[in-house]
Amino acid sequence: MEILEISNLYKDYGKKLTLKNINLSFNLGEIVGLYGPNGSGKTTFLKIVVGLLKPSKGKVLVDGKEVGVYSKSIISYLPDRNIFPLWMKIKDTYKFYRDFFDFDDKKFKNLLDFFSLKEDLSLKALSKGDMEKLLLSLSLSRKAKIYLLDEPLSGIDPSTRDKIITSILKNYYEESLMIIATHLINEIETIADRTIFLYQGEIALDENTEKIREQKKISINELFKSMF
Numbered sequence: 358m359e360i361l362e363i364s365n366l367y368k369d370y371g372k373k374l375t376l377k378n379i380n381l382s383f384n385l386g387e388i389v390g391l392y393g394p395n396g397s398g399k400t401t402f403l404k405i406v407v408g409l410l411k412p413s414k415g416k417v418l419v420d421g422k423e424v425g426v427y428s429k430s431i432i433s434y435l436p437d438r439n440i441f442p443l444w445m446k447i448k449d450t451y452k453f454y455r456d457f458f459d460f461d462d463k464k465f466k467n468l469l470d471f472f473s474l475k476e477d478l479s480l481k482a483l484s485k486g487d488m489e490k491l492l493l494s495l496s497l498s499r500k501a502k503i504y505l506l507d508e509p510l511s512g513i514d515p516s517t518r519d520k521i522i523t524s525i526l527k528n529y530y531e532e533s534l535m536i537i538a539t540h541l542i543n544e545i546e547t548i549a550d551r552t553i554f555l556y557q558g559e560i561a562l563d564e565n566t567e568k569i570r571e572q573k574k575i576s577i578n579e580l581f582k583s584m585f
């Protein structure tokens with residue numbers, strides 16, 4: 358059975374139709390790169406799966422069940438911006454995550470060390486990149502069935518991006534599904550075994566990454582630039 362199944366999904370914000378007739382299914386063990394121009398609907402799609410937005414029409418089944426308490430308990434979501442009040446320190450943020458039964462304290466501490474982040478640092482004092490590293494450390498420290506990462510590399514300098522990709526791969530559980538929405542296709546196409554392009558709210562491409570490269574003889578980044 359698929360871990361995530363989306364059928365006939367539509368989302369409108371008032372008059373504006375943002376997602377149109379999305380039909381997708383995902384299995385455990387997949388790392389998926391989700392790419393699309395600005396405003397194509399990537400964040401909206403992830404927010405619907407995690408339950409932060411309701412679809413206008415259609416069905417989302419997570420491990421066979423509708424979005425709700427159970428689905429939230431097996432999805433680890435990295436939002437595209439900070440969700441914590443800035444008066445907090447790093448050590449305060451992880452108290453929230455400890456409510457998740459699958460949160461691994463030791464893993465979190467190792468990730469903080471890996472990114473050279475100290476627990477006593479105040480969120481106010483974090484650079485954009487350091488904030489991203491903290492949010493990623495929190496998300497990856499859960500042993501979830503599904504990881505939804507929205508722009509995990511935004512604000513990160515090129516050499517640190519490699520470090521982040523290494524940490525994503527190192528901390529990825531083979532029996533989970535990971536969907537990564539990003540504009541940094543070059544970086545993510547090296548680890549994503551499936552490629553999805555969203556364009557104006559519709560699926561423009563959904564294919565095995567290696568197959569695309571073999572058939573088209575170009576990188577996913579080049580293909581994206583040639584299509585949009």
Ligand SMILES: Nc1ncnc2c1ncn2[C@@H]1O[C@H](COP(=O)(O)OP(=O)(O)OP(=O)(O)O)[C@@H](O)[C@H]1O
Pocket residue numbers: 370373375393394395396397398399400401402
């Ligand atoms: N709360 C909202 N109210 C109205 N329109 C919205 C809202 N959130 C998103 N939209 C619109 O929905 C469309 C899709 O936005 P979304 O953020 O999902 O795209 P995206 O692919 O993640 O974009 P980006 O790459 O720029 O982050 C955009 O046109 C956006 O303006």
